[in-house]
Amino acid sequence: MxxxxxxxxxxxxxxxxxxxxxxxxxxxxxxxxxxxxxxxxxxxxxxxxxxxxxxxxxxxxxxxxxxxxxxxxxxxxxxxxxxxxxxxxxxxxxxxxxxxxxxxxxxxxxxxxxxxxxxxxxxxxxxxxxxxxxxxxxxxxxxxxxxxxxxxxxxxxxxxxxxxxxxxxxxxxxxxxxxxxxxxxxxxxxxxxxxxxxxxxxxxxxxxxxxxxxxxxxxxxxxxxxxxxxxxxxxxxxxxxxxxxxxxxLDELLAGLERMYTVAMTELPNRPDLEVRPRTKGDVKVSLRLCWESRELRDAAVAALTAEGIANWTLGKYLLPEHPVLTGRRSLYADGFPWNHAPEGPLALSRDGFARTRDLLDRTLCVPLSPELPEPEQVLAAKAVRRVLEAV
Missing domain, CATH: 3.40.640.10 (Type I PLP-dependent aspartate aminotransferase-like (Major domain))
Structure with a gap:
């Protein structure tokens, strides 16, 4: 199970x-x-x-x-x-x-x-x-x-x-x-x-x-x-x-997220090839955001967590410069509206063509937190995540 x-x-x-x-x-x-x-x-x-x-x-x-x-x-x-x-x-x-x-x-x-x-x-x-x-x-x-x-x-x-x-x-x-x-x-x-x-x-x-x-x-x-x-x-x-x-x-849920985030942070493995992306005091702690040294390590962590039934996701789906709506200027209008009102050339502001961002996304993995769990079960869940990440 x-x-x-x-x-x-x-x-x-x-x-x-x-x-x-x-x-x-x-x-x-x-x-x-x-x-x-x-x-x-x-x-x-x-x-x-x-x-x-x-x-x-x-x-x-x-x-x-x-x-x-x-x-x-x-x-x-x-x-x-x-x-x-x-x-x-x-x-x-x-x-x-x-x-x-x-x-x-x-x-x-x-x-x-x-x-x-x-x-x-x-x-x-x-x-x-x-x-x-x-x-x-x-x-x-x-x-x-x-x-x-x-x-x-x-x-x-x-x-x-x-x-x-x-x-x-x-x-x-x-x-x-x-x-x-x-x-x-x-x-x-x-x-x-x-x-x-x-x-x-x-x-x-x-x-x-x-x-x-x-x-x-x-x-x-x-x-x-x-x-x-x-x-x-x-x-x-x-x-x-x-x-x-x-x-x-809402308050109960936010408190549960804060509690599990604190628990999870104490249980994360100390690996030189793994960085936890920081969260501020005002953030809603919906997930742990883990940045690996390489995409290969990230993908191995995804596979290992998934095999253990631990929910996780990556963020590549959010990279809009690679979405067909933007890359192909897709439209259902015969005249291409509203793209036919756009200026010529790229509609993007980036110093490196999104290379740094693409690399960050390729190495990032998110593990959701569970605010509804009692604290003993939150501890068990955090320890399970740690065991999997230690073995990657």
Whole structure:
């Protein structure tokens, strides 16, 4: 029997392990109310309750719940009122959804190489950059550039993380976006949030996310006389209910991650060919990030951990300079939109053609931590990881 079966672990152990029928008071409330559309009720909707709780927890003036984080990114970008073909500087190391959100808004992604922490290297940005997306990857708090009017924080993998000054990630720039996908810190299967302190941005996003009108709860459908076109990104009451349940466990989950991270760090083998990539106090400790001396050692560690049933993953999938959407300028439009509005030449900022970043990713391995386990089982899990790594 493999380790994950013996300890009751799942491959993606975060918020999903806190889901329980006995803890679904909000979902029961929604079902008993028999209204699953947020604007159909005159009382406070579950989605509005979620947004109020999120705003209070994160310290943001406004929050808006949507179907997923990609929609949240799109809303943040659209609310800046861009022109077709405007550049958006995005990390070279992040999920392709960031590039997809930029392109679907008719904008052009410009890849910015990573620094040693694998976050966007802000020193490479031009002084006139207006739209920049910074991703807080793997729970790690990224350094933010200064002087960017539309700085969007992609916090899909870092809900609960904080900057050194105590602010929550997602609240330091123009807008912040969050994900409730299954493998994120908290989950409702899918789901997203966008937060902002900008009143005008929030008003624009709220209208756009529901066909261009600001709905009056209990009076659906009504239209504003100044309505513009929009799309349907409105979340449902049952999804918001699951997210409310998940938020009640956020502090417990974060504490469990901190506890297991401390345990795991004391159990890691002392090998000259293995470096643990550092985490700061404010990071969400979703995983150990291990950097090996060579890709061959990394691959051997992957094989050994997998054979023992210990969850792990690599980060090569996040290297956007090698993604076909970017390399081939792929589009479903006959005229190649929006790439037909892009300038000629490479849309990338890197000192070495991403060679250093590619090498870092080739040697990096992540082992997720399990916050839901009691401390004795966390110790057992950490010792099992150590035994495997010592034998590589």
């Amino acid at each position: 493999t380790l994950d079966k013996r300890l009751g672990q799942r491959f993606l152990p975060y918020g999903a392990n806190y889901l329980a029928w006995s803890d679904m008071a909000e979902l029961k409330e929604v079902i008993d109310h028999q209204v699953l559309f947020r604007y159909q009720t005159e009382t406070e909707s579950m989605a509005s309750r979620l947004e109020r709780q999120v705003s209070g927890r994160l310290g943001a003036a406004h929050a808006l719940a949507v179907h997923n984080c990609t929609e949240a990114l799109r809303l943040a970008l659209i609310s800046t009122r861009p022109s077709i073909g405007d550049p958006v500087y995005i990390p070279a190391v992040t999920f392709v959804a960031v590039a997809g959100a930029v392109l679907s808004c008719g904008l052009i992604p410009v890849l910015v190489d990573a620094d040693d922490s694998l976050s966007l290297d802000r020193t490479l940005l031009p002084s006139d950059a207006r739209r920049v997306v910074v991703a807080h990857m793997e729970g790690a708090v990224a350094a933010l550039p200064e002087g960017v009017p539309y700085l969007i924080e992609d916090c899909a993998q870092s809900l609960g993380a904080r900057f050194a000054d105590g602010r929550s990630v997602g609240t330091a720039g123009y807008a912040g976006t969050f994900s409730f996908h299954h493998n994120k810190v908290l989950t409702s299967g899918e789901g997203g949030l966008v937060v902002t302190d900008d009143d005008e941005a929030w008003s624009t996003m709220r209208r756009y996310h529901d066909h261009g009108s600001a709905r009056v709860p209990g009076h659906y459908p009504t239209w504003n006389q100044d309505a513009h076109y929009g799309e349907n990104f409105v979340t449902s009451e049952q999804v918001a209910a699951v997210q409310c349940q998940q938020f009640r466990h």
